[in-house]
Amino acid sequence: MGIVACRRCTKAQPLGTQTCPRCGHVLQSREPLSLQRVWAFWVLGLMCYIPANIYPMLKTRTLFKVEESTIIGGAVEIAHHGNFGIAAIILIASVVIPLGKFWAVAFLAISVKQRYKVTNHRRQILYEVVEYIGRWSMIDIFVVAILSALVQLKTLASINPGVASIFFALSVIFTMLSAQAFDSRLIWDAEAKDGGPARDER
Amino acid sequence: MKDVVSSELDVELDGLIVCPTCDATYRFEKPANGERAVCQRCHKVLIAPRRNAGLHILAVALAVFFLIIGAAFFPFLTIDAAGNRNAVSILDAALAFSGGPMIFLSLATAALIIFVPLARVILTMYVLVPVVLDRPPARHAIRAFRLSEAMRPWSMAEIFAIGCAVALVKVADLAHVGFGPAFWMFGVLVVLVVAQDSFMCKWSVWNSLEHPKTKRS
Numbered sequence: 571m572g573i574v575a576c577r578r579c580t581k582a583q584p585l586g587t588q589t590c591p592r593c594g595h596v597l598q599s600r601e602p603l604s605l606q607r608v609w610a611f612w613v614l615g616l617m618c619y620i621p622a623n624i625y626p627m628l629k630t631r632t633l634f635k636v637e638e639s640t641i642i643g644g645a646v647e648i649a650h651h652g653n654f655g656i657a658a659i660i661l662i663a664s665v666v667i668p669l670g671k672f673w674a675v676a677f678l679a680i681s682v683k684q685r686y687k688v689t690n691h692r693r694q695i696l697y698e699v700v701e702y703i704g705r706w707s708m709i710d711i712f713v714v715a716i717l718s719a720l721v722q723l724k725t726l727a728s729i730n731p732g733v734a735s736i737f738f739a740l741s742v743i744f745t746m747l748s749a750q751a752f753d754s755r756l757i758w759d760a761e762a763k764d765g766g767p768a769r770d771e772r
Numbered sequence: 773m774k775d776v777v778s779s780e781l782d783v784e785l786d787g788l789i790v791c792p793t794c795d796a797t798y799r800f801e802k803p804a805n806g807e808r809a810v811c812q813r814c815h816k817v818l819i820a821p822r823r824n825a826g827l828h829i830l831a832v833a834l835a836v837f838f839l840i841i842g843a844a845f846f847p848f849l850t851i852d853a854a855g856n857r858n859a860v861s862i863l864d865a866a867l868a869f870s871g872g873p874m875i876f877l878s879l880a881t882a883a884l885i886i887f888v889p890l891a892r893v894i895l896t897m898y899v900l901v902p903v904v905l906d907r908p909p910a911r912h913a914i915r916a917f918r919l920s921e922a923m924r925p926w927s928m929a930e931i932f933a934i935g936c937a938v939a940l941v942k943v944a945d946l947a948h949v950g951f952g953p954a955f956w957m958f959g960v961l962v963v964l965v966v967a968q969d970s971f972m973c974k975w976s977v978w979n980s981l982e983h984p985k986t987k988r989s
Binding site for chain 1: 788789790791792793794795796797813814815818849851853856858860864865866867868869873874876877880881884885914915917918921925928931932934935936938939941942943947949974975978981982
């Protein structure tokens, strides 16, 4: 149509305008290198996620012993104590959501190039879910922060963060950046190219 | 739903609105207060004006501002085990990862749960006060609002609140845990932050920054 839209304030501008006169946002008809950035952050996130699961997340020191537990180990231990709900929250927030996110972002990025029998609307919803839910993985980091600030009872017991917490935080941040780098308009481009149902709206 | 199909380019660009998620273009027509304009293709809400939204947002923002400051410094949780007592504030929790490379994590946590929400509230007030008073927008108001929107995904106060619940259960069998005043402040804060985001119609704010003389939305 010869226009380019501002993604921050929805205003239309003639094609070729560099920055939005209303809000100053950089205008791009489609983000160049969107997919490259998605994949770069995706790989970084995955690289950080591996040590996050191998190294201990928490170091618990009670009177006589020092315990180091990884993310999954900690959740299993809680489940042994009978708190299945909390174990489930931890497992979902720090294992299921991150893995699901890696899968979802990869799927979206691939589906832009290749054909899948998933409607655009489904993919749009998937993208919105990924963007919304990604932040919730930070919950484990906050739990570690609260625990290690709170449980400092001199000789009796203390909890300290382990190395994995850094990697986990980095992994969450990188996957968030990866999801943000994805230009959701790419989802709809494939349809418009086919001359599909998008026609009547243009 | 006020979407109208536009087919010709000769429509003025001012009369167009483009969906930011799927790039569908519509001829612009302002919905009445309480109505919503939704993208037909991807169902994103484009415009959702409300009556006196500006005032409501400002009131909530002011409350959030004081709650964040209070919640950051008052004791948040106290722990009691065999005569040993420890009380922490949110600031303590955020700065728990001290020493070595963990300092990075401390700063990031502090930013995510205190400074980013605080900055967003201050920017919101800075942008909206002149708009609500029907004055010309403050200097750099546009840049301020853009920054505040960019920070939106990084403001994680509500996630921290759920994190507290998980942490509480984890230590409950180890020691006796009590709530400080900041805990309740934080609970209210989370509700208000969510409310503030749902009142805000971004399009209305941009519009009033661009045409300061128009009525508030």
